[in-house]
Amino acid sequence: MNTLVNILLCTFRRPEVVRTLESLATMDLAADVLVRVVIADNDDTPSARDVVAAVTDDLPWPVHYLHAPARNISIARNACLDAVDADADFICFLDDDEWVVPDWLTQLLATANHTEADAVFGPVIASYDDTAPSWIKAGDYHSSYPVRRNGQVETGISGNVLLRWGADVPWKNERFDLARGRSGGEDTEFFFRLRRAGAHFEICDAARAWESVPDARLSLAWLARRRYRMGQSYAASATTNVARAKLALSACLKAGYCGIMAVFNAPIRARRFRWLLRGTLHVGVCAGCLSLRQSEHYGGSP
The missing domain is CATH 1.20.58 (Methane Monooxygenase Hydroxylase; Chain G, domain 1)
Incomplete structure (x- = not known):
């Protein structure tokens, strides 16, 4: 039986989304794992349409682009959820400035199947260039590692996560909070809510995503x-x-x-x-x- 995974990307004026898509093209998957990519452009105008179209022909997976304007990340995330295939078994969220290793999705699926987890969170590892201050590199402040508190994974971020999305999951109609769509934290609250609905979370350290850190983020104030x-x-x-x-x-x-x-x-x-x-x-x-x-x-x- 095939496993259908929808990979969901929200983008806003980031040409780095091309690298994200190119990294997905390198995924090494079992023959029974089928993938579809959904991209929601959150800009006022469909500025990413041509950028995405330029690379989709070279990808082994179908890509569905949609325009979800309003400069509110929750609107874009919800538009992705609304566009998920009706028979999808899992969804994944990635950010538009990340790239993944070839076995990323395989590792997430293996952890979900082995532990019977409803969501599996992987790390997002910061990639610094030579302009980064040494104290920031040493502290690795921009990386995001999922954590356990009192032995439990309480919540996580949407930068690198696999989530069950079959017909019988009780969170099928849950959506991200629009009030948090400009401040951030909408993903943390979303997964807190899913956990209260009975979702079981796990961590897969091997399912790595990488993220470049722009100069604007290399400060104590940021x-x-x-x-x-x-x-x-x-x-x-x-x-x-x-x-x-x-x-x-x-x-x-x-x-x-x-x-x-x-x-x-x-x-x-x-x-x-x-x-x-x-x-x-x-x-x-x-x-x-x-x-x-x-x-x-x-x-x-x-």
Whole structure:
């Protein structure tokens, strides 16, 4: 019996999507694994149409391009979900600035089948060039590795994930939150919601995706904004007032500890920055628990 996988890509003014598609063309798959690629262009105009068309003829998989404007990543993600084949067994999400290794999808499917997981998250590994500061390279701050908390995978990001999408899954009609589509964190909240619906998550470290890091992201200020937003997104794990209060208290204590450690490590820049960024994450959790407004990170030029 064949396994049909739809690979979903959202793009916004990134020519790097060509490299993403070219890496998919190198996938080494079993004969019974069928692939279809869906690309949602989130720009105001269909700016990626010609870019995608220029490479699709050379790909071994059918590619469906659609225009999903509004500069809101949730709109694009939902448009991808609406375009999934009715008989698809799995869907995958990738970002438009990533590329994958040849056995990427094979590893994800193997983990899903072996563990009976509903979603399998793989790492997104940062690729730095020579312009990156040494402290950023050493800290590897731009990579995203799925984690376990108390032995469980609670949530994940959409940069590298396989998700069951058969007719009997209870989350078939779930969609990404439009209110988070410009601030980010819509994927974290989405997978928290799926877990509450009964989804079981696992990790596959071998299913690697790579991501280049542009110069605009090579600063402490950018990393701090990202960590703060990540903290706000994680607050979606608390769904009651009591849970939010407990999470906020814990995050405040952790933020204070990180601030103290940053002072103690002030003479060593790499250590000082590491503690500052950890503290910023916890401050973001507090802000999320208090439902403070999230700043917009999407919709401008990449």
